[in-house]
């Protein structure tokens with residue numbers, strides 16, 4: 001395909017990244033009368049929101065799953081979009097394996113004052129609802145932005161392999177560490193270049209798994225489905241029953257060393273681990289999926305930064321550049337709840353407000 005060149009008129013904005021922050025920003029900017037073009041490098045929107053479906057139709061979360069009432073902007077957005085939240089199931093006995101040579105500890109977690117919720121229909125319902133509300137936004141999938149430059153006419157040129165956009169403003173809604181993979185204009189200060197590779201991408205390097213079952217066999221013996229382990233492949237796990245309580249499963253995280261073995265081996269190790277507590281029933285899931293979050297859509301140059309939230313919300317990530325033509329968004333730019341869905345929404349709100357007030 002020839003390079004497709006799009007010249008956008010005034011009030012046109014390009015957004016790089018079709019994750020929660022990019023889509024929320026498009027939703028907010030459309031309300032201000034802007035026409036938006038989103039460039040998304042992968043073949044799907046949603047980014048770190050990644051819901052898959054099991055054989056029985058259960059919505060299973062390989063990415064973002066939980067939130068609480070302190071995530072006020074997320075809760076408000078869900079309400080505005082007509083989405084429901086429901087409580088994460090925590091009732092019953094929880095298992096904690098602290099040492100491999102001791103039996104597991106069993107305990108009951110008291111009700112929390114700030115309980116965790118999930119989104120009815122799966123977290124992707126939020127992405128779907130945002131997309132369905134976009135009326136004047138074009139989304140280009142499989143389109144990775146590679147260069148941003150300033151034009152003679154003071155507009156910004158955003159380039160991808162097969163697309164060039166000439167637009168009034170561009171907002172970069174990807175993890176800051178990944179911005180190093182985009183060629184930026186010479187006017188960008190060197191402090192920002194130095195900062196970008198040091199900004200931790202939340203959850204980079206983690207391995208999330210999901211299991212789907214026909215029935216919640218663990219609840220029969222009053223187990224909550226929660227498991228914490230310092231000794232085996234699963235490090236933490238939770239009941240993954242749906243809002244209607246007619247689809248069942250687990251979700252959780254694997255020890256990051258499991259990255260070194262195949263998916264089949266990870267699955268057999270997970271089932272073996274769970275069989276210690278619930279026996280044969282464990283070996284008949286209707287679906288198993290997992291995802292190692294270490295690809296080039298989340299980290300740059302395979303560099304996993306171990307320090308959680310390092311340089312998240314840094315003031316340089318919140319400034320406007322090129323005289324209010326270039327902004328950074330994305331959850332890691334947020335000064336509150338950076339890394340979480342709430343941070344992605346707050347970042348989008350910050351940039352939308354800034355653009356509203358820009359000269």
Ligand SMILES: Cc1cc2nc3c(=O)[nH]c(=O)nc-3n(C[C@H](O)[C@H](O)[C@H](O)COP(=O)(O)OP(=O)(O)OC[C@H]3O[C@@H](n4cnc5c(N)ncnc54)[C@H](O)[C@@H]3O)c2cc1C
Pocket residue numbers: 016017018019020021022039040041042044045046047048049062063064065066067143144145146173174175178181182202203204206207208293297298329330331332339340341342343344
């Ligand atoms: C395993 C896991 C579990 C999580 N659990 C929770 C949870 O329980 N609760 C919670 O609140 N949050 C959780 N999160 C975090 C939450 O998913 C994120 O905060 C949120 O989704 C980030 O949205 P974002 O738009 O800022 O970034 P992203 O979702 O990373 O979106 C960025 C998008 O940009 C695209 N992109 C990258 N480079 C380019 C480029 N050059 N050109 C074009 N497109 C590009 C990517 O493909 C991606 O779609 C979890 C994340 C993971 C990975």
